[in-house]
Amino acid sequence: MLLIDLARTSAAVAADSARLAKIRHLAELLGRVGPDEAEIAIAYLSGELPQRQIGVGFRSLRDLPEPRQVATATLTQIDALLDRIKSQSGAGSQAARRDLLAELFGAVTRQEQSFLVRLLTGELRQGALDGVMIEALAKAAEVPSAEVRRALTLRGWLPAVGAAALRGGVGELRDFHLEVGRPVAPMLAQSAPSVTAALEKIGGPAAVEWKFDGVRVQAHRKGEDVSVFTRTLDDITAQVPELVEAVLALPENDLVLDGEVLALRPDGRPEPFQVTSGRVASKTDVSSLRASVPLSVFFFDALRVGGADLLDLPAAERHVALRTALPAGLVAPRIVTAEPEEGEEFFADAVRRGHEGVVVKSPLTPYAAGRRGAGWIKVKPRHTLDLVVLAAEWGSGRRRGWLSNLHLGALDPETGTFVMLGKTFKGLTDELLTWQTEQFLRLAQGPADDWVVHLKPELVVEIAFDGVQRSSRYPGGMALRFARVLRYRPDKRAEEADTVSAVRALMP
DNA sequence: TTCCGACAGTGGGGTCGCAAT
């Protein structure tokens, strides 16, 4: 199959806003792709690469060669070139990578170039990714989408699952099983503003469990072999020896566990996320880092214990298996309650101890991997500040033409100036985007730029955020974590905004 | 007919590893 066929299908998918129409376009193409190229076609049309990543991003794609006039490139040829590019990533040569990219982009037409750029930068923007592709595969292979979903849960890689569906239908999909040593797509959580609201949503007794501010891990053990994977299914076994040893010390030797790894201080309080993140990402000098930044692990779910798959069991039963297989010190602290007061008190205590919040879990739900089901609901405390808009950046995609991304500052009362604390684009409705674009253009001052519009510091906006962290990027040495807009404060003048010292008081 | 679950899009701060400068 030719790459141009995919580029055309992608364009048709982008042109129709209806999901059912997108599914029809994708299924039509999947119906005529050969078995050798099915995996490539599924990957490309759901915004992924068979190679996963190849060390090429936005910056490497600025200067493209002249396109061809006639489309002749096949999926197999493109895939082979991407393989060669990947082999030059990391320890390879950037010059070699540049030459190969020139060869790749010189071999395709303008429309294919555009498709490849969006694919390689991870910004396909056709309104269809895994969720829509699952439905399209189900349609093309004439199988229930639930079967595709189930197989994806267990395999974690849609191109492989989809190719199996097209090849062998339900029969082949049923061959996917939980395999120790191969990661499963982790279950995700929705969020709620309070434990009370979360309990309401679940509607009955629920587990309320500490939420740690660390890195999600999935640990597999078969005999004396242990592997550890992240949320995106990357293997980090070598970076977390403490975790490997903890799992090897268990009496049970056929296990798949879900948990969180984090760095604790000697007094037992958690280190800031930045410390945990840096430690987990470090591949060099792990043995000396162990001494200075030791990692702890807390598990909260069991997908397999003693050779038995537990994914389809209710959460409460999985937790019994977890407690049976693990010492209490390795299990995330939790209570089970239907009483809002009791849940709120447990939440407040977790936060007092420095943790991120809690996750409220239904006792009934199976392990719904990879979906943000209503079975898990996270609750975190929320801070707010009244800050001043210092500048704004033009949006892209559906936000093109709107000033979208706000630069936020706190008041320095000594000098009457404002100290930038970060940016946000979250929490804005289309109506608010329209309103603020007008206001910002009225307040514009300073050097004109086609990216950033600088403003007279007059507009006050109420910002919600999760916390304040150390920053080497911003002048105050602090940045907001997960900042989002709540509302504008036309009743407040900039001189009444929150001050730098008020922000500093929130630093851990 | 209205409601609501699931999805895609639009970006945020921080850290590490690596090649090039």
Add this chain to the structure above:
DNA sequence: ATTGCGACCCCACTATCGGAA
């Protein structure tokens, strides 16, 4: 030694579609 880039860790929120109620 420093810089730029890619990859990945954490992530919130709104608009939209289409099936459920």
